[in-house]
Amino acid sequence: MLNCKINTAEEKNLVWNRKHYDYPDLPKGYQDTISGAYSVPIGEKGYFEGIRIREAHLEEDPASWNPETGFVDYNRSGLPLIEIVTEPDFSNAEEVELWLKKLLLTLSYIKAIDKNAGLKADVNISTGGERVEIKNISSIQNIKKAISYEIERQAREKAIRETRRFDEVKGKTISMRVKETEEDYRFIPDPDLPIIKLREKEVKEIKKKLPETPQEKLNKLIQKFKIKKRDAEILYKNLDLAEFFEKVAEKIQPATALPWITIELLRVLNYNKKTLEEVDIKPKHFIELLRAVKDKTLTELKAKRILNKFIPRSFSIKTKLKKEKRITNKKQVENIVEKVLKKNRKAVQDYKSGNETALNFLIGEVMKLSDRRADYKLARKILQKKLK
Secondary structure, eight states, rough: OOOOOOOOHHHHHOEEEEEOOOOOOOTTSEEEEOSTOOOOSSSSEEEEEEEEEEEEEEEEOOEEOOTTTOOOTTTTTTOEEEEEOOOSSOOOOHHHHHHHHHHHHHEEEEEEOTTTOOOOOEEEEEESSOOOOEEOOOSSHHHHHHHHHHHHHHHHOOOSEEEEEEETTEEEEEEEEEEEOGGOOEEETTTSSBBBBBHHHHHHHHTTTOOOOHHHHHHHHHHHOOOOOOHHHHHSHHHHHHHHHHHHHSSHHHHHHHHHHIIIIIIHHHHHOOOOGBBHHHHHHHHHHHHHHHHHSOOOHHHHHHHHHHSBBBOOOOGGGGHHHOOOOOOHHHHHHHHHHHOHHHHHHHTTTTTTHHHHHHHHHHHHHTTOOHHHHHHHHHHHHOOO
């Protein structure tokens, strides 16, 4: 996805190294990594959104040390991660912010983002003198703030080669230690971990299975389904949502499917604090629901109520249609309207006194009494006639 050259066993083996340093976040004294002076990264010489990728390599996550309290959080210590190293092609914090958002979106398309782990980045900055590294920044917003502050600081004072951290409360970077050189880390091959032999055949198989890039997906949504760019941008930011829309739009008019997915489906997911990949909503069940609305078997209100029940698992609505069917019989709707008018005499009087909003209240009561099954237009027409 980052257009890197992949190093396979036909050319080079991938050897684990021990990167030594004495620091509280690394209690065993070294970090397992496929990086260092004599290492071969999995991917190198890549290019993504105008920025060169130096390499992408595997390594283990260290612990997290808080220098103010002295506490060490071992929650992620030892977990695997991929470190992406860019060339110094950025000019300002805004460029970094935009690029990182595009990177995260692209990586989400191959499920390479752990939402529970969050983002962690080391930022290297030089405005002409020595390079300063700011360690373990955990959000794009803080990365942007740290870069802006460090550029200003290096303009005021001479930078030395050091490692700093970003204090998000004070909005400034603080010195941690003098920066080590590659020699200081004493890289040696790890005798306990086997060499990784990545075959050319495996690489080709993985490449065939890669999804479209976000930009390709955006263009496809606009061109194939003839939807507006702003609507396509809502969809393409979530691959699961975009693919769900594509499946539904093959059977339902895209203009009809769009608001039901970008508004109603997202409403239900957000209310339940879920993403589409965390629930089991089948496109065929969603299509059934929309068809029932289109052919006026269900009211929109009733369909929205059924959609609420699609979490965590959707179901076929065919067995429920008879019970949930739209009421279009004039006599039945009149009976419901009569009950509502008798029960809400104040609202009736308010309407007759010139309060037009009382009509909306009464329509709402009709829909409530009919369990959202009454035909909305018919109910409104009958109500207006009765009120006159």
